[in-house]
Amino acid sequence: DTGVSQDPRHKITKRGQNVTFRCDPISEHNRLYWYRQTLGQGPEFLTYFQNEAQLEKSRLLSDRFSAERPKGSFSTLEIQRTEQGDSAMYLCASSQMAGGITDTQYFGPGTRLTVL
Amino acid sequence: GNSVTQMEGPVTLSEEAFLTINCTYTATGYPSLFWYVQYPGEGLQLLLKATKADDKGSNKGFEATYRKETTSFHLEKGSVQVSDSAVYFCAPVYGAGGTSYGKLTFGQGTILTVHP
Numbered sequence: 001d002t003g004v005s006q007d008p009r010h011k012i013t014k015r016g017q018n019v020t021f022r023c024d025p026i027s028e029h030n031r032l033y034w035y036r037q038t039l040g041q042g043p044e045f046l047t048y049f050q051n052e053a054q055l056e057k058s059r060l061l062s063d064r065f066s067a068e069r070p071k072g073s074f075s076t077l078e079i080q081r082t083e084q085g086d087s088a089m090y091l092c093a094s095s096q097m098a099g100g101i102t103d104t105q106y107f108g109p110g111t112r113l114t115v116l
Numbered sequence: 117g118n119s120v121t122q123m124e125g126p127v128t129l130s131e132e133a134f135l136t137i138n139c140t141y142t143a144t145g146y147p148s149l150f151w152y153v154q155y156p157g158e159g160l161q162l163l164l165k166a167t168k169a170d171d172k173g174s175n176k177g178f179e180a181t182y183r184k185e186t187t188s189f190h191l192e193k194g195s196v197q198v199s200d201s202a203v204y205f206c207a208p209v210y211g212a213g214g215t216s217y218g219k220l221t222f223g224q225g226t227i228l229t230v231h232p
Contacts, residue, residue, distance in 0.1 A: 031218060033218075033219065033220075035220075035222075040224075040225075041224055041225070042205050042207075042222030042223050042224050042225050043160070043205075043220070043222050044222070045219045045220065045221070048218065048219060056219070091159075091160065093160075093220075095218065097218060104150070104162050104165065105162075105218075105220060106162070107152075107159050107160040107161070108159060109158075109159040110159060
C-alpha cells in the first residue's frame with residue numbers, strides 16, 4: 001500500500017487557463033474527498049465520492065470546479081478559467097466507509113496551485 | 117453551521133515542557149473527533165482520534181479526551197520534543213448517518229515551535 005498519491009505536486013498557471021489534478025486513493029478505500037487549504041488556514045471541504053457517486057459538494061465549489069471519479073478508483077478535479085483566488089493547496093483524502101461507520105481519512109501530499 | 121475553534125497560536129515551548137492545545141466544537145449530533153498534524157514540508161497525518169464520549173485517543177505521547185459535557189477535545193503532551201514542531205489541527209467529523217457523514221471540519225490550526 002503506497003498511500004494516497006496526487007499529481008502534479010505543483011502547478012503554475014496563468015489566469016483564465018484550465019487545470020486538472022489527479023488523485024489516486026488507497027486501493028481498497030471506497031470514499032474519496034477533496035479539500036482546499038490556503039496559507040495559514042485549515043483545510044476546507046470541497047466534495048466527496050463514495051465509489052463513483054459524487055455525494056456532496058460544498059458551496060465553496062463554484063461552477064468552474066468539477067470533479068469526477070469515473071470508475072470508483074482515481075479522481076480528477078478540474079478548475080476552468082482559473083482566477084488568482086484559486087491559488088491554494090488542493091488535498092485529496094480517502095477512507096473506507098463500512099456499515100455506516102466511516103474510518104480515518106488518509107491524506108495525500110497535495111497539489112499546490114499558483115495562478116499568476 | 118458546524119464549526120470548531122482551536123487555541124490561537126503560535127505556541128512556543130522549550131523542550132520537555134507541558135503542552136496543551138485547546139479545541140472546542142459545536143455540539144451538533146455526536147461527532148467523531150480527530151487531531152491531525154502537519155510537519156514542515158509534509159502532508160496531513162492522523163495523530164489520534166476518539167469516536168464517542170469519554171474516549172481517550174493517544175499516540176506518540178499525545179493524548180486527548182472526548183468531553184461531551186464541555187464539547188472539547190484538548191490535545192496534551194507531558195514533555196514535548198523539538199521534533200514535535202508542526203501545525204496541529206482539530207477536526208470533528210459531523211453527520212449522523214446518511215450520505216453526508218464523514219467530511220472533516222478543520223480548525224484554523226495551531227503552530228507549535230519547540231526550542232532545545
